[in-house]
Amino acid sequence: MAVVLLPGLLATEAGGQKRLELDVATVGDALRALPVADLVLDERGEVRSLVHVYVDGERAHDLNRAVGEKTRIQIVAAIAGG
C-alpha cells in the first residue's frame, strides 16, 4: 500500500482527493492507477517533464522502483510558468 499526495490542481481533477492509498507494487503502478494519470504521464506513459515525483522525500526517476507498505509518493509541479 502506497500513499500518493496530489497538489491542488490534480486534487481538484481527482474529485477533491488530495491523498490516495493505492495497493500497488511500483512507483509507476501508482502513477498509472491515479484518476489523473493522463495529467501526470504523457501518451507514452512517461512522466511529464514538469511533473516531479518524490518518494519518501527524494526525487524519483525510476518508475520501476518498488514501493512498500508505508511508501509516500508526492507529486510536485515544477517551478515554472507565469
Place this chain on the structure above:
Amino acid sequence: MGVLLLTGTRKGLFLIRGDDERRSFEVEGPLLPGWSINHAVLDPRDGSIYACANNWVYGGTVQRSGDLGKTWERSEGLGLPEESELKLASTWHLEPGHPSEPGTLWLGGEPAVLFRSDDSGASWQVNQGVLEHATRDKWNPGAGGLITHSIALDADDPKRLWIGISAAGVFRTEDAGASWEPANAGTEACFFPEDRYPEVGQCVHKLLSHPGRPGRLWQQNHCGVYRSDDSGVSWERLDGNGLPSGFGFGLALDPSDPDRAFVIPEEGAENRVTCDGRIGIYATADAGASWNLIVAEEPAWAAVLREGMSFDDEAVYAGTQSGHVYALRHGEVGEAARHLPPILSVEAAALQ
C-alpha cells in the same frame, strides 16, 4: 435573445451573459481555475460546453460540461500514436461538427494535429491525413507553436471542411478528412526571402467560413487579409483597400450578410499592438473592397489574439490580452467586461 460569451483566459474560463440589447453584461467565473483556456465553445446541438484547457505542467486537455460549467469531465486518451514520434503539446480549438452529425467534434492542437470524436468527446481519433501529410516537413511553427487553430465547416456538406495551421497554411478536405489539399494559392508568405507564394508554409492566423454562403472563406493572415469565393481554390487580398496594416489575428463575420467582415489590425509582426494607439475595429460591408474604422477605445494599446473575436446575429465581440471585452452593435461599441486575466478566446453562443 441574449448572448453567452465563453471567454477563455490564461487563468480560467469566464462566462459573460449579455442581454438582448448587448448593453448589460454579467460575468461569472473563473471556471476551471488553474487552466489556460485557448478556446471554449457551446455546442448548439446539445448545450454542452467544451474547453481546450491547458496547463504548462499537466499538458493539453479537453474539458466538457453538461451543466453550463457547474461540473466538468476531462476527455481521456487524448494523445498521439507512438509511430508518429510526436506528443500532444496543447489543445487549441474545438469545433462542433455538422448539425447532421450529432456527437461529432473536431479538435485542433499542437503540433499541427487534428482529432475527431464521434461520441461527444469521450474518445478521440487522430486524423492521419493531417498527421502524415506529404508536405509536413515544410511546416514551421509560428510564435504560438505549430498549431491547428482554425476548423471551418461547410454549411451544406459535412464531408467538406477547411483547417488553418500556423505556419503551414489552409488545407481543404472533401472526404471528411481522409485527404487534405493545400488551399493557399494567392496567399503570401512574406517572411520567406525568395518564394513568397509556395504551396504550403503560409502563416494563416484565423480562418472562417461563412455559415450562409458555402465556399466563401475569409482569413486573417500574417501577411494580409484575404477572401475566397471558391472554397479556397483562389484568394483575393483585401488589406490594401483601406486597412492600416495587413497584420492581425482576430476575424469576425456577419452570419446574415456574407459581404460583411471585421478585423483588428496590428502594427506588424515585429510590433504586435493595435494600430495608431487605439483599439480599432475595421469593418467591411462590401466583401473587403473598402474598410471603415470603428474606434472601440482611444488611446489604447492592446492586442486581440486569433480566437479573440466572435460574432452572432446581433453583434461582434472582441477580447484583449489586457482583459477587456467589447461588444460592437449597430456601429456602437460597449464594454462587456474589464480587468479579466489576459484573454485568449471569445466565443459567442445564444443564451436560451
